[in-house]
Amino acid sequence: MTTRPMTFVQASAAALEEALAIDPTVVMFGEDMADDTGGGVFGVSAGLSTKYGDRVRSTPISEQAIMGAAVGAAVAGLRPVVEIMLMNFMGIAMDQFVNHASKLRFMSGGQTPVPLTVRTATGAGFQQAAQHSDMLEAWFGHVAGCKVVTASNPADAKGLLLSCIFDDDPCIFIENTLLYFGPGAVPGEAPPPGHRVPLGKANVVREGSDVTVVSYGRQVIDAITVVDRLAEEGLSVELIDLRTIMPFDERTVLESVAKTKRAVVVHEAVKRCGVGAEVSSRIHEELFGELAKPVLRVGARTSPVPYSAVLEQAYLPQAPQIEAAIRAVTA
Amino acid sequence: MTAPATDPQVLNRIYELAARIRLCDERVIKMLTGGEMAIIYYPVTGQEVLAAASGAVLRADDYVVTTYRGMHDQVAKGMPFGPLFAEYMGRVSGACKGKGGPMHITYPELGIMVTSGIVGGGLPIANGLGWAAQLLGQDRVTVVNFGDGAANIGAFHEALNLAALWDLPVVFLCQNNRYAEHTSYARSQRNEQVAPRAEGYGMAGVTVDGNDAAAIYSVLAEAVAKARRGEGPTLVEAMTYRFNGHYFGDPQEYMPTEEKKAAKAADPVKALRRKLIDEGHANEEDLAALEARIRAELDEAVAAAKAAPMPDLAELYTDVYAEELAS
Numbered sequence: 001m002t003t004r005p006m007t008f009v010q011a012s013a014a015a016l017e018e019a020l021a022i023d024p025t026v027v028m029f030g031e032d033m034a035d036d037t038g039g040g041v042f043g044v045s046a047g048l049s050t051k052y053g054d055r056v057r058s059t060p061i062s063e064q065a066i067m068g069a070a071v072g073a074a075v076a077g078l079r080p081v082v083e084i085m086l087m088n089f090m091g092i093a094m095d096q097f098v099n100h101a102s103k104l105r106f107m108s109g110g111q112t113p114v115p116l117t118v119r120t121a122t123g124a125g126f127q128q129a130a131q132h133s134d135m136l137e138a139w140f141g142h143v144a145g146c147k148v149v150t151a152s153n154p155a156d157a158k159g160l161l162l163s164c165i166f167d168d169d170p171c172i173f174i175e176n177t178l179l180y181f182g183p184g185a186v187p188g189e190a191p192p193p194g195h196r197v198p199l200g201k202a203n204v205v206r207e208g209s210d211v212t213v214v215s216y217g218r219q220v221i222d223a224i225t226v227v228d229r230l231a232e233e234g235l236s237v238e239l240i241d242l243r244t245i246m247p248f249d250e251r252t253v254l255e256s257v258a259k260t261k262r263a264v265v266v267h268e269a270v271k272r273c274g275v276g277a278e279v280s281s282r283i284h285e286e287l288f289g290e291l292a293k294p295v296l297r298v299g300a301r302t303s304p305v306p307y308s309a310v311l312e313q314a315y316l317p318q319a320p321q322i323e324a325a326i327r328a329v330t331a
Numbered sequence: 332m333t334a335p336a337t338d339p340q341v342l343n344r345i346y347e348l349a350a351r352i353r354l355c356d357e358r359v360i361k362m363l364t365g366g367e368m369a370i371i372y373y374p375v376t377g378q379e380v381l382a383a384a385s386g387a388v389l390r391a392d393d394y395v396v397t398t399y400r401g402m403h404d405q406v407a408k409g410m411p412f413g414p415l416f417a418e419y420m421g422r423v424s425g426a427c428k429g430k431g432g433p434m435h436i437t438y439p440e441l442g443i444m445v446t447s448g449i450v451g452g453g454l455p456i457a458n459g460l461g462w463a464a465q466l467l468g469q470d471r472v473t474v475v476n477f478g479d480g481a482a483n484i485g486a487f488h489e490a491l492n493l494a495a496l497w498d499l500p501v502v503f504l505c506q507n508n509r510y511a512e513h514t515s516y517a518r519s520q521r522n523e524q525v526a527p528r529a530e531g532y533g534m535a536g537v538t539v540d541g542n543d544a545a546a547i548y549s550v551l552a553e554a555v556a557k558a559r560r561g562e563g564p565t566l567v568e569a570m571t572y573r574f575n576g577h578y579f580g581d582p583q584e585y586m587p588t589e590e591k592k593a594a595k596a597a598d599p600v601k602a603l604r605r606k607l608i609d610e611g612h613a614n615e616e617d618l619a620a621l622e623a624r625i626r627a628e629l630d631e632a633v634a635a636a637k638a639a640p641m642p643d644l645a646e647l648y649t650d651v652y653a654e655e656l657a658s
Contacts, residue, residue, distance in 0.1 A: 065489035066454020099449050108437035109428030110650040144651050168653035247566030
């Protein structure tokens with residue numbers, strides 16, 4: 001079968017278009033999203049308002065109003081997909097997302113589900129400094145009732161975003177700016193139409209027997225490079241891409257570590273109180289007696305994202321740190 | 332078509348709803364005082380008539396969003412006492428299976444969509460309900476209730492701006508009871524009224540005596556009809572007073588005694604009852620019979636709630652996500 005290449009931007013755009021086409025209750029809104037305002041700051045929604053009219057709207061810069069309108073529309077039976085331009089702006093929409101979107105199903109005893117999806121871009125490496133680049137997935141991992149999802153390749157991006165849109169719970173879909181728009185934005189294989197990737201199910205990217213590496217998003221790409229190089233040395237690394245960050249696929253992770261007895265968790269977000277802490281804790285709680293070494297975590301330094309490229313690169317977890325951690329747990 | 336406020340049937344309907352609210356409020360307070368029930372309760376005493384007027388204006392399929400001080404808005408929209416008291420008592424037969432409690436009463440079949448414990452949290456949500464109706468070509472209207480305190484949170488500004496911009500079928504009903512928790516209106520904002528802020532958003536704004544049944548009914552009827560015609564939102568500021576402080580048991584030392592006395596002397600529920608009799612729209616016997624029926628309904632609801640089982644512990648793992656969580 002021949003496949004054509006697809007970028008991350010094209011993948012998200014294709015998912016949005018497919019969702020609008022197959023379900024009239026899917027609606028989209030956010031800052032600059034409609035075509036007469038540029039089709040989205042990153043162009044992901046380009047063309048959609050022209051084709052789908054009022055179902056795709058631009059809003060004022062009002063994150064509380066955007067998220068609240070999505071909550072209300074979802075409670076009224078629509079499937080809103082909102083764009084919060086950058087993940088740091090979730091801070092402004094936090095009351096609506098955490099206190100309302102994530103809890104209304106439970107608080108109402110199941111009467112008011114909130115099937116909304118938030119698309120939000122973020123990620124360091126673009127010198128966008130401390131308020132435009134944070135990976136904040138751990139904030140939401142602590143909130144029962146919502147799901148946090150991200151992709152490490154375009155086919156997954158399309159399949160996961162579609163699954164978020166048609167999921168009956170509030171989902172945050174993180175679009176990594178470097179993968180979408182940076183030098184790392186290499187195209188991948190385009191999936192066939194209708195392709196979905198189930199939520200809550202991790203992907204075993206490389207099978208291995210000596211050590212398990214658990215990661216997600218852009219760091220999966222770094223990890224693949226490291227893992228493939230170590231394979232040449234004869235080290236067999238199992239690489240797991242969580243895809244759904246929270247609630248994560250504990251079963252796949254625990255089964256893998258039960259086999260390898262060693263694990264490293266890698267993410268871009270600040271290591272302190274990050275998702276890695278939860279993954280590592282679950283491994284220790286379930287497999288402590290079987291582990292050959294304590295689980296190690298690789299994440300960003302405990303600092304706001306710095307501006308200077310030199311500082312930013314030192315802040316970010318890099319391939320050499322992933323390699324060092326793998327060597328440390330297998331030494 | 333909504334009947335005019337001068338229609339005796341309208342005033343009688345408003346009284347019936349106001350009496351349901353007042354008697355329900357009295358029952359809750361009696362149960363709290365007598366140790367029959369121990370909950371944090373945000374009394375609605377004094378604010379019944381404006382809610383009743385809203386209930387008399389709205390259709391069953393219209394949406395209501397309200398706050399933790401929201402029993403009057405819920406009962407006015409038709410909330411039955413049974414699931415209300417069962418929810419207050421944390422029973423599985425409650426409106427929310429005992430998972431939400433008094434601050435989150437939800438009853439979608441009568442349009443009671445969201446009750447928020449966050450001051451001002453409901454305003455942006457009302458826009459979404461309104462937008463959905465607009466997009467789906469439905470002529471249902473959303474009324475979102477909030478206090479004067481909510482007018483000072485950022486969500487108020489964002490929500491009113493968007494509602495005006497998109498001509499949403501939403502009525503923003505600010506129940507100005509003159510206190511934001513324990514801080515008076517005068518200590519919270521410079522302007523004397525909330526409604527004039529509407530002009531800043533290109534929206535109609537009206538201040539009205541929320542304790543005068545005919546006056547508040549007329550204003551709400553017009554605002555709702557306008558929204559239903561697709562002519563956009565209105566900010567209605569209904570002036571009222573909170574008789575029993577922020578929460579039941581609040582010492583209310585921050586509320587001047589004279590002010591409270593004057594408000595209670597002008598009790599809007601009693602005033603409406605008197606007016607109905609004085610103007611010959613109802614007689615004492617009929618109203619007493621109505622009140623007795625409501626009390627009997629309350630007796631039944633409370634007894635049923637007490638007899639109902641508590642939720643099974645497995646309920647902790649359901650309704651968190653669409654699919655059940657592993658325990």
